[in-house]
Amino acid sequence: MLYFEDFSEGRRFEYQPVELKPATMIAFASEFDQQPMHLDEEAGKRSILGGLAASGWHTSAIGMRMMLDAFMGDSSSQGSPGIDFMDWKKPVIAGDVLSGFSLVVEARRSKSRPGLGIVKFRNELMNQRGEPVTVSECSVLFRCREKEQG
C-alpha cells in the first residue's frame, strides 16, 4: 500500500500497454462524444485526425485506468482536485497500443488538511511508435502513513 511518503520527487511508475479497440472507442463516443470522427472510420479518415480516432476524454479516462493499475489502485488516494492541463498531442487511432508513465514532480504535506499530502504527477501516454499522444499534469491527495510531528 502506497502512502504519501512513498511518492518521492522523481519516482516514476510505468504503465502496462493497452490496445484501443474500435468497438470500445465507438461505445464511449456514443455515450459522451458523438462527433463523426469518433464514431465512424470513413468520417475519421475524411477528418484532420486521419482515421477512427478516440475521443480525447476516452483516452484520458484510459490513462486514469492505466495509472490505477500501475500503482494508484493500491494506494491511500483520496481523489484529485483537478487537472492542471491535458494536451491531446496526436490522434489515437483504432488499433493503437498505448503505454505510458506517471512521474512525481512535486510532493508536499497539505496545510489545510492534516494527515494528507498532495502529489503532483506528470503523466504521459505514447503510441506503439513512441510518439507522445497525451501529456498532462494533475495533483492527487494521499493519506500519510505517519502523522506529522509537532
Next chain:
Amino acid sequence: MLYFEDFSEGRRFEYQPVELKPATMIAFASEFDQQPMHLDEEAGKRSILGGLAASGWHTSAIGMRMMLDAFMGDSSSQGSPGIDFMDWKKPVIAGDVLSGFSLVVEARRSKSRPGLGIVKFRNELMNQRGEPVTVSECSVLFRCREKEQG
C-alpha cells in the same frame, strides 16, 4: 450548423440538466476509475468526498456530452488540442442534477491551418444548489464558413 464565425466572444450556450444516477456512476468507475469512493456508497461516506462520488473523469465526460447536446453536435467542430485546466471544485454525489454552460472567451483564425478557427471556451457545471462543481477551459477547432480573404 455553427461555424467558426458563429462563436463570437461572450456568446454563451446553456446546457440541459442531467441527473447523475448511481448505476451509471458505478459503471463508469468500474471501467476507468475503480477507487472505493466512486464504487461504493459506504466507502464514499467514509471518504473526504462525503458520499458515492462520480469520478472526475466521468463528470468531465458528461460535461462533454452536455456541450455537444447544447451546441457542438450541430457544428463544424474538428476536435480539440486539449484542456487548459479542469478544476473539480466539489464532489458530484449520486442524485445530483448538473446544469451548466459554455462561454466563448476567445476566437481567432488558425495561422497554420487555413479554413480553421480556434475557439476557447470556459465551461462550468453546477449542481442543483447552484454550487460550481467543475470549471474548465478548452480550445476547439472549427471549420470556417467563409474562406479567409487574400
